[in-house]
Amino acid sequence: QQQVKQSPQSLIVQKGGISIINCAYENTAFDYFPWYQQFPGKGPALLIAIRPDVSEKKEGRFTISFNKSAKQFSLHIMDSQPGDSATYFCAATSNNAGNMLTFGGGTRLMVKP
Amino acid sequence: DTAVSQTPKYLVTQMGNDKSIKCEQNLGHDTMYWYKQDSKKFLKIMFSYNNKELIINETVPNRFSPKSPDKAHLNLHINSLELGDSAVYFCASSPPVYNSPLHFGNGTRLTVT
Numbered sequence A: 001q002q003q004v005k006q007s008p009q010s011l012i013v014q015k016g017g018i019s020i021i022n023c024a025y026e027n028t029a030f031d032y033f034p035w036y037q038q039f040p041g042k043g044p045a046l047l048i049a050i051r052p053d054v055s056e057k058k059e060g061r062f063t064i065s066f067n068k069s070a071k072q073f074s075l076h077i078m079d080s081q082p083g084d085s086a087t088y089f090c091a092a093t094s095n096n097a098g099n100m101l102t103f104g105g106g107t108r109l110m111v112k113p
Numbered sequence B: 001d002t003a004v005s006q007t008p009k010y011l012v013t014q015m016g017n018d019k020s021i022k023c024e025q026n027l028g029h030d031t032m033y034w035y036k037q038d039s040k041k042f043l044k045i046m047f048s049y050n051n052k053e054l055i056i057n058e059t060v061p062n063r064f065s066p067k068s069p070d071k072a073h074l075n076l077h078i079n080s081l082e083l084g085d086s087a088v089y090f091c092a093s094s095p096p097v098y099n100s101p102l103h104f105g106n107g108t109r110l111t112v113t
Helices: none
Strands: A004-007 A010-014 A019-025 A033-038 A045-050 A056-059 A062-067 A072-077 A086-092 A107-112 B004-007 B010-013 B019-025 B031-037 B043-049 B054-056 B064-067 B075-078 B087-094 B108-112
Touching (some): A010 A019, A033 A062, A045 A056, A072 A086, B010 B019, B043 B064
Parallel strands (some): A010 A107, B010 B108
Antiparallel strands (some): A004 A019, A019 A072, A033 A045, A033 A086, A056 A062, B004 B019, B019 B075, B031 B043, B043 B054
């Protein structure tokens, strides 16, 4: 049972465009939703995170939108750059799971110059 | 200096063998993890461990066992390797504070032939 579903699996965006990655979760106990970025040959690294008490969080070109009632959240990358080309993972966890993250299936983003 | 380091980077072995992957972190974190990333990039938690508690994902076969000689190390031992064990294994660490980011190593690519 995949508790966090992520789409699309892959995404191609032109430089300067907006990249949008969506995630949906099932476990209503989840209360922390981070996004991780992974480059080839490297481990994932935290990009941005949100708690469900806010509907949006922005850090630079990266924004998380959160819809608690729909149990969905998304990552928006504004003015996408070739250097943003990577695999992006949404994740979720709950207080009683500590920091053990449940990851979505990943989205491979390619930003074309 | 690499914060979370894993060795070896690549490991090729035959079915039925027993192997170990080493992980060390120099961040002073109390909690360490092992994640498995399969060929489709799906990341799945295997273990969470601090000096007080080991949490095992119930889907992990008992052929896999974490061993921690000290707070800075969490090694992964795998007995009787199977073809399906082929994957990239990531070690990670975090402070014992809920919602703190995970710091991942660069992974060990295990190939079982």
